[in-house]
Amino acid sequence: MELKRFMEKQVTLQDLIIVGAGPAGVSAAVYAGRKKLKTILIAPSFGGQSIVSESIHNWIGFPSIAGSKLAESFETHVREYAGNDLNIVLESVTTIQTEGNGVSVTTDTGAVYHARALLFSAGSTRRTLDVTGAKEFEHKGLTYCASCDGPLFADQDVVVVGGGNAGFESAAQLLAYCKTVTLLNRGDTVRADPVTVEAVSKNSHFTLIKNAIPKEVHGEKFVTGITYMDTISKKDIKLSVGGIFVEIGLIPTTSTMKGVVDMDEAGRITIDPWTQKTSSPFMWAAGDCTNIKYHQNNIASGNAVTALEDIYVTLKSK
Numbered sequence: 001m002e003l004k005r006f007m008e009k010q011v012t013l014q015d016l017i018i019v020g021a022g023p024a025g026v027s028a029a030v031y032a033g034r035k036k037l038k039t040i041l042i043a044p045s046f047g048g049q050s051i052v053s054e055s056i057h058n059w060i061g062f063p064s065i066a067g068s069k070l071a072e073s074f075e076t077h078v079r080e081y082a083g084n085d086l087n088i089v090l091e092s093v094t095t096i097q098t099e100g101n102g103v104s105v106t107t108d109t110g111a112v113y114h115a116r117a118l119l120f121s122a123g124s125t126r127r128t129l130d131v132t133g134a135k136e137f138e139h140k141g142l143t144y145c146a147s148c149d150g151p152l153f154a155d156q157d158v159v160v161v162g163g164g165n166a167g168f169e170s171a172a173q174l175l176a177y178c179k180t181v182t183l184l185n186r187g188d189t190v191r192a193d194p195v196t197v198e199a200v201s202k203n204s205h206f207t208l209i210k211n212a213i214p215k216e217v218h219g220e221k222f223v224t225g226i227t228y229m230d231t232i233s234k235k236d237i238k239l240s241v242g243g244i245f246v247e248i249g250l251i252p253t254t255s256t257m258k259g260v261v262d263m264d265e266a267g268r269i270t271i272d273p274w275t276q277k278t279s280s281p282f283m284w285a286a287g288d289c290t291n292i293k294y295h296q297n298n299i300a301s302g303n304a305v306t307a308l309e310d311i312y313v314t315l316k317s318k
């Protein structure tokens, strides 16, 4: 219906296309609406990654809010500005190209949209732990976000799975609340920066276990422990813990931007943090699809606002 009405208007060249309706995309859309940029917001649905979370504790303005409610509030806020200038298209983007002095975007319905600028904010997905019990105990003691859920595990023994920077940074955060933090690292060497490893390892409540491959998550109503295999002794070892924090990587949703803009080795779009500009003069990116260090709703939102301000100034100065 919405798309039909939009197509009937025969809108041609837009100022801006926003891809994604997580915190980054919706924040940009609200600013674009208020600034009366001719904008199309394209995403299959509103909310983004944290829609699956039962309670988000650090979205400013709400001490706690369910992911589904957050998604509803995003949609309500954006629709306040929908109309002549801001159009919402509930589709998935399949192709993005530069075209003359702008961009063209094709969606899964075959529709093609043209604009002078693009803000890409298609986020990422978390690499999930693929062992027995991991799915069953997700949100019941097994979580993918230490800064979101850490305080719920105050005074408990917890495990972090993953020895990259995200794993060690999660451990550092958890050491502020938890009784003990044990980090399981698959190999003999950790991938995190030595300075981070050193800082965390100094804490007497922290233990690093190397050569440890998770095998099973245990629990009743909630997590009670995790079994890992020691790859040297080949023995299975069970740890009793109340929480498991998985930090084994994010998979950026950037396949449609491959070959269009520069990315780092992990497939995240490299941006200028001053402006959120990509390597293309017509494209900006914000949120979890970019090469930023921290991944939070507020950060994605703020970065998208930076991008929008820069897009506005750039378009108006042309």
Ligand SMILES: Cc1cc2nc3c(=O)[nH]c(=O)nc-3n(C[C@H](O)[C@H](O)[C@H](O)COP(=O)(O)OP(=O)(O)OC[C@H]3O[C@@H](n4cnc5c(N)ncnc54)[C@H](O)[C@@H]3O)c2cc1C
Binding pocket: 019, 020, 021, 022, 023, 024, 025, 042, 043, 044, 045, 046, 047, 048, 049, 050, 052, 053, 055, 056, 057, 058, 059, 091, 092, 093, 094, 121, 122, 123, 124, 125, 126, 144, 145, 148, 149, 253, 256, 286, 287, 288, 289, 295, 296, 297, 298, 300
């Ligand atoms: C389980 C969980 C709980 C979390 N809890 C918290 C929390 O409590 N507090 C917190 O601050 N952070 C939390 N986070 C992290 C937070 O959700 C992310 O940092 C944030 O969502 C990133 O926002 P984003 O807008 O960059 O991307 P996303 O939220 O990933 O949104 C991406 C958007 O792009 C759309 N999209 C994807 N592909 C396409 C395509 N091809 N075409 C069009 N649209 C597309 C998606 O549908 C979505 O609308 C949590 C994450 C998870 C996974």
